[in-house]
Amino acid sequence: MEFAKRTLRFGEEIFAALNERKLALESEGRKIWNMSIGTPDFETPQAIREALCEAAMDPESWKYSLRDLPELTQAVSNYYARRYGVSISPDAIMSCYGTQEGCGHLALALCDEGDSVLLPDPCYPVFKAGVLMAGAEPAWYPLNKEHGFLPYLPDIPEETARKAKMMIVSLPSNPVGSVALPDTYRDLVAFAKAYDILIVHDNAYSDIIFTGTPGGSFLATPGAMDIGVEFFSLSKSFNVTGARISFLLGRKDVVDAVRLLRSQIDFGMFIPVQKAAIAALNGPLDNVKAQCELYRQRRDALCGGARAIGWPIPDNMGSMFVWAPVPAHYERSMDFCMDLLDRAGVLCTPGSSFGPHGEGYVRFALVLPPDQIHEALASIQASGILVP
Numbered sequence: 248m249e250f251a252k253r254t255l256r257f258g259e260e261i262f263a264a265l266n267e268r269k270l271a272l273e274s275e276g277r278k279i280w281n282m283s284i285g286t287p288d289f290e291t292p293q294a295i296r297e298a299l300c301e302a303a304m305d306p307e308s309w310k311y312s313l314r315d316l317p318e319l320t321q322a323v324s325n326y327y328a329r330r331y332g333v334s335i336s337p338d339a340i341m342s343c344y345g346t347q348e349g350c351g352h353l354a355l356a357l358c359d360e361g362d363s364v365l366l367p368d369p370c371y372p373v374f375k376a377g378v379l380m381a382g383a384e385p386a387w388y389p390l391n392k393e394h395g396f397l398p399y400l401p402d403i404p405e406e407t408a409r410k411a412k413m414m415i416v417s418l419p420s421n422p423v424g425s426v427a428l429p430d431t432y433r434d435l436v437a438f439a440k441a442y443d444i445l446i447v448h449d450n451a452y453s454d455i456i457f458t459g460t461p462g463g464s465f466l467a468t469p470g471a472m473d474i475g476v477e478f479f480s481l482s483k484s485f486n487v488t489g490a491r492i493s494f495l496l497g498r499k500d501v502v503d504a505v506r507l508l509r510s511q512i513d514f515g516m517f518i519p520v521q522k523a524a525i526a527a528l529n530g531p532l533d534n535v536k537a538q539c540e541l542y543r544q545r546r547d548a549l550c551g552g553a554r555a556i557g558w559p560i561p562d563n564m565g566s567m568f569v570w571a572p573v574p575a576h577y578e579r580s581m582d583f584c585m586d587l588l589d590r591a592g593v594l595c596t597p598g599s600s601f602g603p604h605g606e607g608y609v610r611f612a613l614v615l616p617p618d619q620i621h622e623a624l625a626s627i628q629a630s631g632i633l634v635p
């Protein structure tokens with residue numbers, strides 16, 4: 248059978264080889280420090296788990312929900328006012344099954360075949376997958392060291408900007424760990440207005456930021472609500488990655504278009520998950536703040552510790568990811584990852600898997616406590632892999 252041509256647009260799964268090797272080493276009894284995947288190891292707050300359990304005991308909760316509960320969209324609206332100083336009407340908010348799913352379907356609602364979408368390179372992989380699924384075309388803008396791993400708008404060719412229908416931006420960034428500067432969002436709004444581009448901001452890491460300034464929302468920027476939407480995931484702030492809770496909010500006609508598409512293929516989020524989300528959004532935020540400090544300690548352990556053994560990894564400014572330059576005696580990030588796993592038992596992700604500008608780097612997820620990070624670094628040093 249010939250499958251849909253769109254399936255041919257997706258590349259090979261490059262993690263398979265690394266994962267197979269990891270399993271083989273583990274079966275030999277080797278200790279592996281796994282910092283490859285961004286699944287937080289922190290516990291989900293009790294109040295969130297209780298809200299889900301309580302709702303799950305009500306037989307009514309097991310029916311099709313068909314919609315977002317009004318208490319849910321109101322809770323998001325209140326949270327945006329309380330946490331980000333953004334006023335947003337509940338009818339400009341919709342739930343999705345994680346930003347992963349939302350982003351995957353977004354272009355289907357907004358783009359036709361051949362439309363052009365500006366995407367960061369390197370980027371979180373679903374940004375590209377969603378665009379390809381819709382038959383649209385990625386137009387890459389690089390995130391490189393020269394410009395602090397931030398979008399550098401003057402380098403986007405005029406013709407590319409004119410052609411683009413939408414631009415995806417995500418700060419603090421996965422994988423590069425950069426954080427928006429005071430002017431970043433303001434410049435994006437001006438750019439979007441000048442070229443009639445929709446900005447889609449993926450706000451997954453506003454609570455994991457080490458600059459001293461609390462993370463915010465793109466939608467707090469004057470004019471952003473006219474040209475933009477934002478994905479707001481609860482996954483990392485509240486350690487609910489498995490529950491799949493995120494929201495799309497902002498420019499109402501855009502949210503309405505995505506909601507219309509979703510209503511064709513979905514009967515709504517499971518009520519107990521909606522109740523868990525409400526508990527998270529209405530609850531105290533002390534845990535979220537305390538957790539940011541724990542991520543900072545891990546960041547210091549990894550980046551500071553690496554520098555101390557001669558690997559010049561700069562501090563990441565935000566997100567739960569560290570973007571580490573591959574030692575100069577390696578040409579490909581994939582080869583370095585494989586050797587790092589074999590020789591030191593440390594697993595990270597090759598930068599090349601996030602886009603061409605990711606080559607030359609590897610990504611570490613801060614999913615181990617500092618003592619284990621120190622152990623991993625000691626193993627790296629003992630392996631001699633950093634020495635040509």
Ligand SMILES: Cc1ncc(COP(=O)(O)O)c(C=O)c1O
Nearest residue numbers: 345346347371421451480482493
């Ligand atoms: C930039 C970015 N966006 C979205 C997600 C996924 O969010 P969700 O769990 O809501 O699908 C991740 C997860 O790693 C991410 O790094």
